[in-house]
Amino acid sequence: MTVITGHVIPRVGYQRLGPQPGLGIEVATTDETRERAECAGPHRLDFHQIALVTAGFDDHEVDFVPYSCAPGTLLWIRPGQVQRGFPPPGLSGWLIWFTPDFPQLPTTDHLLRDPVRTVRRDLDKEEQSRLVTLITELHAESTATSPDAHLLRHLLAAVILRIRRLSAPADAPDPGHGGDIYTRFLQEIEGSYASTRQVEDYAARLGYTAPRPSPGHPWPPPDTPRNTSSTPASCSKPNVCSSTPTGPCCPSPPGSASPKPATSASSSPATQG
Structure with a gap:
């Protein structure tokens, strides 16, 4: 090596x-x-x-x-x-x-x-x-x-x-949790976190757009409910992308990936473009 x-x-x-x-x-x-x-x-x-x-x-x-x-x-x-x-x-x-x-x-x-x-x-x-x-x-x-x-x-x-085939530890995360978009999001973070920490960059690579908030109007609005419907909606968490039409909004399960620098807290959530 x-x-x-x-x-x-x-x-x-x-x-x-x-x-x-x-x-x-x-x-x-x-x-x-x-x-x-x-x-x-x-x-x-x-x-x-x-x-x-x-x-x-x-x-x-x-x-x-x-x-x-x-x-x-x-x-x-x-x-x-x-x-x-x-x-x-x-x-x-x-x-x-x-x-x-x-x-x-x-x-x-x-x-x-x-x-x-x-x-x-x-x-x-x-x-x-x-x-x-x-x-x-x-x-x-x-x-x-x-x-x-x-x-x-x-x-x-x-x-x-x-x-x-080995038994996973009881606290091991479920690889399928969050669906395909969540998995692809983690893969993009693993490959690019050292070069970019902007959620807009990751959203673009996943085929999504990330609207920017207007001055004086933070995004998301306070008390925005989590999306549980069957239609895409902006994620209520500012550091993750929006969900697929068939999956829930994609929170990060505890311990799901190795420690990486957090994405920008000021970035707005992504919505499907």
């Missing part, structure tokens, strides 16, 4: 160190990872990182939230998320790194683009054993003299689908 200097938090770009440097996936043990020069402080990933802990106890910080790790803990850090040096000294296990465009399989595409992310899963011994078997095969192919990209994609898909 290479470090690309950013304004505040450095970005870490993907760089494979094994055979075929252009291949968009790499698998390593934590011992192999410690031999490399890594960022000790907070850094933002430009690729996916799946980590499975097989031994040890320690904490790992993702988006400035500490997660307690133990044997069977799985962490999935996605592009744009911030972590503090991994692996911590007290942990051992496996790491999978892959670029967002590597999988190229319809069976996993929607899982990779899911902006409502749950970072952590806790596996029992049977689940951990099954996943370690898959990752071991993935590692063997990844480190082969001539790794097969097609085989690696399918092995990675098996890992991702196995993770998908």
